[in-house]
Amino acid sequence: MVRSKMVQKFISMWPRAVWDVTEEGDRKLYLNEQLPELRNPGVYVLYRDDSPYYIGQAEVLYTRLHDHANKSTDRYFNFWNFFSAFICEKKYLDDVEGILIAAMPTANKSTPKMDPVRMPDYVGKRIRNMRRHEADPVTRKDFAKLQGFLRHLGKIKGGAPDLSSRKGYSRS
Numbered sequence: 001m002v003r004s005k006m007v008q009k010f011i012s013m014w015p016r017a018v019w020d021v022t023e024e025g026d027r028k029l030y031l032n033e034q035l036p037e038l039r040n041p042g043v044y045v046l047y048r049d050d051s052p053y054y055i056g057q058a059e060v061l062y063t064r065l066h067d068h069a070n071k072s073t074d075r076y077f078n079f080w081n082f083f084s085a086f087i088c089e090k091k092y093l094d095d096v097e098g099i100l101i102a103a104m105p106t107a108n109k110s111t112p113k114m115d116p117v118r119m120p121d122y123v124g125k126r127i128r129n130m131r132r133h134e135a136d137p138v139t140r141k142d143f144a145k146l147q148g149f150l151r152h153l154g155k156i157k158g159g160a161p162d163l164s165s166r167k168g169y170s171r172s
Contacts, residue, residue, distance in 0.1 A: 006092045009037055011085040013047065019069035038062035042087040043096040045104070046080035052104040053080050057093040061085050 042061045046054040046068060054076050058064030065083060068074050088096050102116070132139075138146075 005088075007086045007088050007096060008040075009087045011037075011083070011087075013082050013084055016069055016081050016083065019066060035062075037087050038065070038085070040087045041090045041093055042085050043093060043100060044083055044085040045100060046076055047082040047084070048080055049082070055097060055100045055104065057097045059090065059093075061087065 038061045040061060041057070041059045043055065043057045044061060044065060045052050046056075056064065065085070068076055068080070068083075071077060086096055086100075
């Protein structure tokens, strides 16, 4: 039994300038003749430098990417300089596009057609507490203990107590 792959081939971070390369002495675009893979359906990512800008899908990748690169009336014409493409069967277009949109922040207004998994509230609270502690290692609880200890010191007459013998405090 032959198993179908969701993504059969991919193009990664090709410069937009590939849409300007023509056959020697001819006006035909090189990609039109030499890359039959682009005649297939797929999902593409347009990048502005290294950042994903837009994610889309097309039944014929060549046509859609060519339009983005060469039609000045195209909505994204001025906003990208690299692209990636994922060649896949038509039945997988929505799934691959949804995964990419969910995984990468872009200018897309669409949302993935799948249910997100929310981070449990207690995990978010623990992370916030850890970050607060990194920014200010003395917590309110620590500060309250310190205040109590200082009040206790004020009541003691005579020399300073040995801090290492106190519960919860050390000399480090």
